[in-house]
Amino acid sequence: MSSAAGRKHAGFGNGKGNTMKKQTEKDYLSQYDIGKYPRPSVTTDIVAFMIRSEENENYKMDSANKLSILLVKRAVHPFKDCWALPGGFLKPDETVEDCAFREITEEAGVTPVSLMPVGVFSDPGRDPRGWVISQAFASIISEDAVRLVGGDDASDAQWFDISFERDADGKSILVLEYGETKLQAVLREESSRFGRTSFLIEESGGLAFDHAGIIATALTALREGARNYETLFDFLPERFTLTALQKVQETIMNIQILPANFRRKVSDYVVETDEYTQGAGHRPAKLYRRK
Amino acid sequence: MSSAAGRKHAGFGNGKGNTMKKQTEKDYLSQYDIGKYPRPSVTTDIVAFMIRSEENENYKMDSANKLSILLVKRAVHPFKDCWALPGGFLKPDETVEDCAFREITEEAGVTPVSLMPVGVFSDPGRDPRGWVISQAFASIISEDAVRLVGGDDASDAQWFDISFERDADGKSILVLEYGETKLQAVLREESSRFGRTSFLIEESGGLAFDHAGIIATALTALREGARNYETLFDFLPERFTLTALQKVQETIMNIQILPANFRRKVSDYVVETDEYTQGAGHRPAKLYRRK
DNA sequence: CAAATAGTGTCTCTAAGACAATATCAC
DNA sequence: GTGATATTGTCTTAGAGACACTATTTG
Numbered sequence: 001m002s003s004a005a006g007r008k009h010a011g012f013g014n015g016k017g018n019t020m021k022k023q024t025e026k027d028y029l030s031q032y033d034i035g036k037y038p039r040p041s042v043t044t045d046i047v048a049f050m051i052r053s054e055e056n057e058n059y060k061m062d063s064a065n066k067l068s069i070l071l072v073k074r075a076v077h078p079f080k081d082c083w084a085l086p087g088g089f090l091k092p093d094e095t096v097e098d099c100a101f102r103e104i105t106e107e108a109g110v111t112p113v114s115l116m117p118v119g120v121f122s123d124p125g126r127d128p129r130g131w132v133i134s135q136a137f138a139s140i141i142s143e144d145a146v147r148l149v150g151g152d153d154a155s156d157a158q159w160f161d162i163s164f165e166r167d168a169d170g171k172s173i174l175v176l177e178y179g180e181t182k183l184q185a186v187l188r189e190e191s192s193r194f195g196r197t198s199f200l201i202e203e204s205g206g207l208a209f210d211h212a213g214i215i216a217t218a219l220t221a222l223r224e225g226a227r228n229y230e231t232l233f234d235f236l237p238e239r240f241t242l243t244a245l246q247k248v249q250e251t252i253m254n255i256q257i258l259p260a261n262f263r264r265k266v267s268d269y270v271v272e273t274d275e276y277t278q279g280a281g282h283r284p285a286k287l288y289r290r291k
Numbered sequence: 292m293s294s295a296a297g298r299k300h301a302g303f304g305n306g307k308g309n310t311m312k313k314q315t316e317k318d319y320l321s322q323y324d325i326g327k328y329p330r331p332s333v334t335t336d337i338v339a340f341m342i343r344s345e346e347n348e349n350y351k352m353d354s355a356n357k358l359s360i361l362l363v364k365r366a367v368h369p370f371k372d373c374w375a376l377p378g379g380f381l382k383p384d385e386t387v388e389d390c391a392f393r394e395i396t397e398e399a400g401v402t403p404v405s406l407m408p409v410g411v412f413s414d415p416g417r418d419p420r421g422w423v424i425s426q427a428f429a430s431i432i433s434e435d436a437v438r439l440v441g442g443d444d445a446s447d448a449q450w451f452d453i454s455f456e457r458d459a460d461g462k463s464i465l466v467l468e469y470g471e472t473k474l475q476a477v478l479r480e481e482s483s484r485f486g487r488t489s490f491l492i493e494e495s496g497g498l499a500f501d502h503a504g505i506i507a508t509a510l511t512a513l514r515e516g517a518r519n520y521e522t523l524f525d526f527l528p529e530r531f532t533l534t535a536l537q538k539v540q541e542t543i544m545n546i547q548i549l550p551a552n553f554r555r556k557v558s559d560y561v562v563e564t565d566e567y568t569q570g571a572g573h574r575p576a577k578l579y580r581r582k
Numbered sequence: 583c584a585a586a587t588a589g590t591g592t593c594t595c596t597a598a599g600a601c602a603a604t605a606t607c608a609c
Numbered sequence: 610g611t612g613a614t615a616t617t618g619t620c621t622t623a624g625a626g627a628c629a630c631t632a633t634t635t636g
Contacts, residue, residue, distance in 0.1 A: 024368075034421040038383055039330040042424065060608075060613045077315075092329055092422050095413045116485040120411060120426050122386040130325040131383050133333065135411050138485065194407040194429065194516050225485050243614075260617075261599060282614040283606035351586045351635075534587075551590075552626060573587040574633035589632075598623080605616070 040122075040131040044100040045087035045211065046070075047118075047218035048108055048139040050146055050159060051235050051251055060281040062243070065251040066161045069215065070108055070141075071176065071207075073156040078128045079208035083176075083183060085215070086157070087134065100137040107157055110145040113234040118214075118221045119196055126210045138218040140234035153179075163254075164219050172199065174216055176207075185212035196221065226252040229269045233290045241277060241285040242266065331413075331422040335391040336378035336502065337361075338409075338509035339399055339430040341437055341450060342526050342542055351572040353534070356542040357452045360506065361399055361432075362467065362498075364447040369419045370499035374467075374474060376506070377448070378425065391428040398448055401436040404525040409505075409512045410487055417501045429509040431525035454545075455510050463490065465507055467498075476503035487512065517543040520560045524581045532568060532576040533557065 048070040053063040071083040086107035090099045097115060104112050115137050122133040151159070160176040166189065167173075176183040185205030190198045199216040207215070225231035226249055233240075235248045246262045249255075271291045276284040339361040344354040362374040377398035381390045388406060395403050406428050413424040437450070451467040457480065458464075467474040476496030481489045490507040498506070516522035517540055524531075526539045537553045540546075561579040568576045 027368075032420050034332055034423070037332070037380060039332050040381065040383075041325055041328070041330050042333065058613085060611095062614075077318075089328060090331065090413075090424075092331075093415045095415065096411055096424070097413075114484070117410060117487065118485065119408060120387055122381075122388075122426075124384045124386065129323050132325070133381075133387070135413075193405070194409065194512055194521070196408070221485055231485070241615085258600065259615080260601080263616075265598080279608075280614075281608045282612075283616085285615055349586085353587075532588085549627065550588080551628080554589075556625080570635080571587075572635045573585075574589080576588055584636090585634105587632100587634085589630105591630080592628090594625100594627085596623105596625080598621100600621080601619090603616100603618080605614100607612105607614090609611090 038131070040133050042090040042096075043087055043132055043134045044090065044096055044103060044137060045085040045121075045134050045214055046100050046104045046112075046115075046137045046139050047085060047215055048104055048112065048141050049218075049222060049235075050141045050143055051248060052143060052159065052161070062247070065247050067251050068159040068161050069176070070104075071158060071160050071178075072107055073158075074208055075156065082206055082208040083160075083181075084208035085136075085211045090135075096135045097137075100135070100139070104137075104139050104141075108141060108146070109149040110141055112139040112141050114140045114231070116221070116225075116231075118218045119198070121210055121214060123210065134214075136214045136218060138222050140231060142235060142237065144237060162215070162219065164216065165254075171202075172216060174205065174212060174219075176205075176215075183207055185216075187212060187216050223253050229266060239273060239275060239287040239289060242270070242288060243285060245270070245288070329422070331424050333381040333387075334378055334423055334425045335381065335387055335394060335428060336376040336412075336425050336505055337391050337395045337403075337406075337428045337430050338376060338506055339395055339403065339432050340509075340513060340526075341432045341434055342539060343434060343450065343452070353538070356538050358542050359450040359452050360467070361395075362449060362451050362469075363398055364449075365499055366447065373497055373499040374451075374472075375499035376427075376502045381426075387426045388428075391426070391430070395428075395430050395432075399432060399437070400440040401432055403430040403432050405431045405522070407512070407516075407522075409509045410489070412501055412505060414501065425505075427505045427509060429513050431522060433526060433528065435528060453506070453510065455507065456545075462493075463507060465496065465503060465510075467496075467506075474498055476507075478503060478507050514544050520557060530564060530566060530578040530580060533561070533579060534576060536561070536579070 050068050052066050052068050054066060056063045070086055072086050074080055074082050074084050086103055088103040090096060100115055101112065118136045118138050120133060120135050158178045160178040163175045165173050170189040172187045172189060174185040174187060183205040185201065185207060186203040187199040187201055190200045197217065197220045199213045201210060201213050204212050222231055232245055232248045236244055242263055245266060246257060246259065250257060269291050270288040273287045273289055275287040277287065278284050341359050343357050343359050345357060347354045361377055363377050365371055365373050365375050377394055379394045381387060391406055392403065409427045409429050411424060411426050449469045451469040454466045456464050461480040463478045463480060465476040465478060474496040476492065476498060477494040478490040478492055481491045488508065488511045490504045492501060492504050495503050513522055523536055523539045527535055533554055536557060537548060537550065541548060560582050562582045564578045564580055566578040
């Protein structure tokens with residue numbers, strides 16, 4: 001085993017010949033210059049998920065749901081005019097969570113319901129501006145909040161419907177659509193460690209930086225969290241029907257579930273209230289709360 | 292929705308009055324000074340896990356296993372003479388994974404079998420030297436490799452047996468022991484998001500920085516990964532008996548499993564070879580490989 | 583043969599999936 | 610009444626846990 005001398009502390013004044021036997025911590029810190037060694041810029045990138053309910057033709061039928069994420073069109077180089085994840089630089093006196101919260105609130109115009117770290121991206125070549133590492137987050141935003149703020153077709157921030165399919169040999173296709181705009185990236189599953197799957201980008205599909213890989217990682221984590229109902233409730237208001245909750249899980253995981261079985265499994269995670277929906281054109285449903 | 296102007300790019304020359312209509316990416320990048328805005332120091336901290344088999348009194352009995360982690364005694368301020376996780380500062384042209392690999396190889400003297408990110412720690416006050424954020428990793432190191440390198444009781448790097456119990460109301464006790472040295476930290480489970488549980492430190496137990504919380508987070512992630520056999524194989528040589536594999540899972544998760552049931556469940560993850568153990572004082576066992 | 587681990591067979595119980603049947607509302 | 614969703618019941622099957630039993634080695 002090597003000695004702890006292997007752990008050099010960047011920035012401590014060298015060659016000053018400090019030979020005091022009893023150097024105090026205060027002395028040490030007052031001499032310490034942390035800026036002496038190179039430091040990277042640190043950013044956060046946020047994959048903000050929302051479930052949009054589509055307009056409906058038949059007054060009786062439930063509306064279909066689509067999973068979507070927020071993208072921002074870059075106004076400056078590099079990747080000028082490409083779509084990118086919202087995010088920004090970490091400031092002193094804030095945690096990476098604070099930073100992500102601040103950035104997504106600014107860009108989406110609404111407060112996220114939850115914010116979950118999904119990984120650090122630190123490939124040396126990932127940003128042409130220089131040494132920039134990024135902490136990625138998955139965030140869940142409720143449709144109600146977004147609807148209040150409204151949108152603008154000319155805005156440079158838009159919600160893209162997302163679809164992500166993994167085929168047999170580990171290749172995945174990520175498709176993002178907003179109106180006429182369609183971005184299609186190709187990724188390869190690289191490794192899955194400790195519940196986090198990472199991806200190699202084969203085609204970026206016009207997304208800026210390594211954002212296609214970040215999106216794939218975040219969606220994979222979201223799906224994993226949806227399996228045990230962990231990430232479902234944040235998409236809905238406080239009171240919800242079991243069918244609405246089921247549709248959230250089906251939308252995220254891209255599966256179909258039989259209502260009877262879903263109700264049985266989810267019953268451990270919810271509490272019923274004495275309220276009901278009304279005016280839906282069919283039997284009213286009991287509203288539930290998260291347990 | 293706010294405009295993308297919210298996403299300022301730190302370091303782009305301001306006030307230069309660049310009014311060109313067609314600024315090229317090359318022009319932009321050549322003017323770009325990434326060092327203009329404050330940047331944190333970035334470190335990695337590694338929770339290196341090893342399973343130690345204890346010496347045995349009875350020639351027939353299997354040896355008991357203990358889960359242990361590597362700690363390093365700090366030679367300098369701050370936290371001088373406290374035990375800390377191995378780790379160090381991120382360098383340009385390396386990923387955080389590269390950095391963790393480099394640091395743990397230096398400090399443990401052996402190559403880790405695996406390296407898995409468990410989270411970023413970025414509390415502004417976490418390091419008295421200044422603005423330092425850290426990416427934590429869990430690493431698995433095989434006992435065979437460590438035994439080859441050997442140890443030294445006077446060394447400042449030592450393997451501590453670890454025990455971690457969560458009681459009913461969310462309080463957890465972390466105990467680390469090496470010879471006469473016993474560190475005992477108290478933590479409170481704070482939140483569990485996306486499969487990552489984070490902890491508040493109530494008593495650091497003499498561990499440096501926020502390392503008690505990092506250790507608790509890493510161990511929780513390791514245990515989660517052990518549930519589906521993901522992190523078990525890295526503790527063992529390429530060929531192993533099913534009993535050895537079972538003991539790894541029992542040691543990590545601190546549980547007891549009936550051999551018959553373990554064998555049935557694990558059979559999907561292993562392939563049998565035609566080799567057997569010998570000279571163990573009892574019936575020889577077939578060796579298996581990971582599937 | 584004694585003591586220890588290696589390995590198999592099987593019973594029970596629980597949970598998941600499939601599906602049938604009934605309930606209730608707006609129009 | 611029609612057409613949609615809401616809700617409950619139950620049959621079947623797969624898997625986990627418990628446990629009894631047999632096999633094989635060294636000293």
